[in-house]
Amino acid sequence: MPQATSTHLTTAPNIDAPDDFYEALIEAHQGLSTEESHAFNARLVLVLANHIGSLSVLREAFAAATRR
């Protein structure tokens, strides 16, 4: 498991308040149609990807998100 550095993806627990985050995520989709939710998610991925910035970290994230 890679260490949490700027050059590697962290998959160790890192979210401040996991339950609060999860609630906020679902909340953000409230009132959206499925189509709108997909569009929201796509925008969210792009916003977060920009925050991460590093292409190698993003590639690790793609790998981590791939279902095995």
Add this chain to the structure above:
Amino acid sequence: MQLNELARRKGEAVDYQKLVFDYARHPDQDAAAPARRPVVVVGAGPVGLALAIDLAQREIPVVLLDNDHRLSTGSRAICFAKRTLEIFDRLGCGDRMVDKGVSWNVGRVFFKNEEIYSFDLLPETGHARPAFINLQQYYVEGFLAERACGLPLIDLRWKNKVAGVVQHADHVVLTIETPDGPYRLEADHVAACDGSRSSMRALLGLESKGRQFKDRFLIADVKMKLDRPAERWFWFDPEFHRNQSVLLHMQPDNVWRIDFQLGWDADPEEEKKPEKIIPRVKALLGEDAQFDLEWASVYTFSCLRMDRFRHGRVFFAGDSAHGVSPFGARGANSGVQDAENLAWKLAAVLQRQAPDALLDSYGHEREYAADENILNSTRATDFITPKSEISRLFRDAVLELAKSHAFARTLVNSGRLSVPATLRTSALNTPDSDVFEGGMVPGAVASDAPVIRADGKPGWLLQEAGGCAFTAVVFGDGETADRAARAAAEAGAAAGAPVATVRIPIDEAHALAARRYDARTGTVYLLRPDQHVCGRWRQPDTGTVRAALHRALCRA
């Protein structure tokens, strides 16, 4: 008409599309044995003409064959990039192109009916040429032809169609069909600049392979008075043409190029009809818009290339060697850059300055450039015409975010517009041994900058370094710089490859040049005859520059 009549008509408003050139019987057609020529160029389009002019300027006689007897019909390639204009400057016709062309640097991108951002392709001043001019291909070919007729070493033969090619160890034999019947011609080297449906490629049993895009586009050239700035306007999914893209460009003579994406299911024959085109144009311009339809075409495109651009003594350049989508203006521009890369190498080999191996580097360098162009072109096409639901979802997400977030604008891809390839991995480069900052790495095209010429008048660095030879750009004055300049000149003499010298003082008038080249007193940049940097040093001696010349000429 004869080609040399073009020179007499310079300054007149010539309709280049209507010119018909006369076939003339050449004495070679009556020769008992085939005549031998150093270089035969097949195809008198922009690439073949540029190559022929470049070779003639280097004292190499050229036979230029064209299967037709006209210049381009229809505006076709219209966007000519800064690097191409710099090459045209070297070929003696840059002013002619820029004076007639519409110069532009700014592009605007719209999503639905809202402008989401604009970009400036040349945000800094201090370059002789703009990022782009728009100019109909028939003008470009007309001005090149006009230049060619001032060069007696160019022997342009209209209605000469290559019908057979046989390669031998030390020459090529071409069989050429003419209105008077066939004849044979021998050449040391042949350049196939005969376009995407290259008959040279077919005659040699070769292929250009890649990916075809399942989409159709309509080009309409419309003549009208329209009060808009000279900018590139690109719409994603506009209300006047839903779910597709539209591109608008200004051309000279009040002609506007409109490019409508139609989708794969569109019927190309139907879409070419004026009654189909006019409503599309009116949807964009307004119901009462007054315009004349000049030219229209429905096209599909592929991104493809030949595995190798050199086959024995035959060299493929331009669309015969590679094809790209039109987004990015990388077709004609990369073809002219192919021609420039090939011209000095053929001349060096024919003039016995370099071994045949130098010609292999043409293939290596331009295949690398073609890959870069194809990559950029494919990515733009995938953004413009998303091929799946999820691809469309992300595309629209990017466009939506781009309205208010700067980061998303970097992801919007309406075509990454043509810039020359930096040949970082070329074997002709001498790797840096001194430390330099900035972009002028070995393999890069030399950057332009304002200079004061020897006669005291303002000029441009690339135009001063625009001779046929290698050029040493030497920075600074005084003993240190003089020694560096002497080293470069002596290296040229020792290597039997003349080196021209351009001196750039380190002063306020040349601050931009010094900054762009990260130069100090004594800094030397060695430019190849095609103005690519092939070596740079802080204070080189003769041996260092001589070794770099040997390397750039592929001498073992």
